[in-house]
Amino acid sequence: MVARARSWKPRHERCLSIRWATSIPPVTERILDLSECPAKLRVRYSQLVIEREHTEAVSLPLAEVAVVLVSHPQASLTQAVLAGLAAAGGALVACDGASMPVGMMLPLAGHHVQAARFAAQARSPLPVRKRLWKQIVRAKVRAQGAVLAELVGADHGLAALSARVGSGDPANVEARAARRYWKALFGEGFRRLRQRPDENLLLNYGYAVLRAIVGRAICAAGLHPSLGVHHHHRGNAFCLADDLMEPFRPIVDRAVVQSLRQGIISPIAEDDGRPRFELTPEVKRAQVAPLIGRVILDGQQTTLFAAASAAAASLAAVFLGESDRLVLPDLTRPPIVPSLAPDE
DSSP states (O other): OOOEESSOOOGGGTTSEEEOOTTOSSOOOEEEEEOSSOEEEEEETTEEEEEOTTSOOEEEEGGGEEEEEEOOTTEEEOHHHHHHHHHTTOEEEEEOTTSOEEEEEOOSOOOTTHHHHHHHHHTOOHHHHHHHHHHHHHHHHHHHHHHHHHHHSOOTTHHHHHTTOOTTOTTOHHHHHHHHHHHHHHOTTOOOOTTOSSHHHHHHHHHHHHHHHHHHHHHHTTOOTTSOSSOOOTTOTTHHHHHHTGGGHHHHHHHHHHHHHTTSSOOSEEETTEEEOOOOHHHHHHHHGGGGSEEEETTEEEEHHHHHHHHHHHHHHHHTTSOSSOOOOOTTSOOBOOOEEOOO
């Protein structure tokens, strides 16, 4: 499976998914999904080389790779690939047999004053973290309201509810908004349970790619992905990524609903009155497309990668005492999605 912009591409690349945004310099935002056939990855002269049987090898600069998702059981990588990808600032996501992500590798060194930023992040006082969480939740609920207004014709009161978010969200507005949101978006029978193979399966895949994008931006900003603002769990190595990705989640939600309505994604069966899906190449392509689109940041179009980087950099500035607010894109407006076409 290859999701690509509408331009010609050699036939030998058609067993590899390489997704990118067109006409957006610099080209440092490729998402590779190795899921459809065996592959061997190695590094040669700072190029990532992908070799497959009976086809010509494909190569691209490591510096242009944002995320690599590996789910085929016969995909193999050299140590140089892992080290080179991390050194170039990329993320690697390992997936299980059902193509669901189960692990992620992020760069260890991402900023020239990383130690100072780690220290500032670790000693960030609770009031600062509560104010940050207020901004995150408010932005998320507003974006959810915009998705509902666009897709179902009414925001179900989420815009008004977002104004009630207090420092640290003591009234739990996030959960109250979620109850209205999921019911309006997917119907009465929907529950946000990760293990279910219904719409949750589609959401999970998109969220996993989004998490890798945000985690990569956090490391590049010199912050530690384990030290969260709100999320905290001793078994979660990416608490901060889970915090900062919250306002961006509605981008994935919108893509799921639109793909279902347009017939791009169809259920393969029904279980207990709920549709059951599987992660086909078409499903993955539909979920990744909005993540390589453009969003509005400070009145200008920019990529989601750049917006995530700006958010992470602003978060670092708050920890350092240089600012008191996060810089987030206008997520009440739908992303501008590039035109992607599957191979013939």
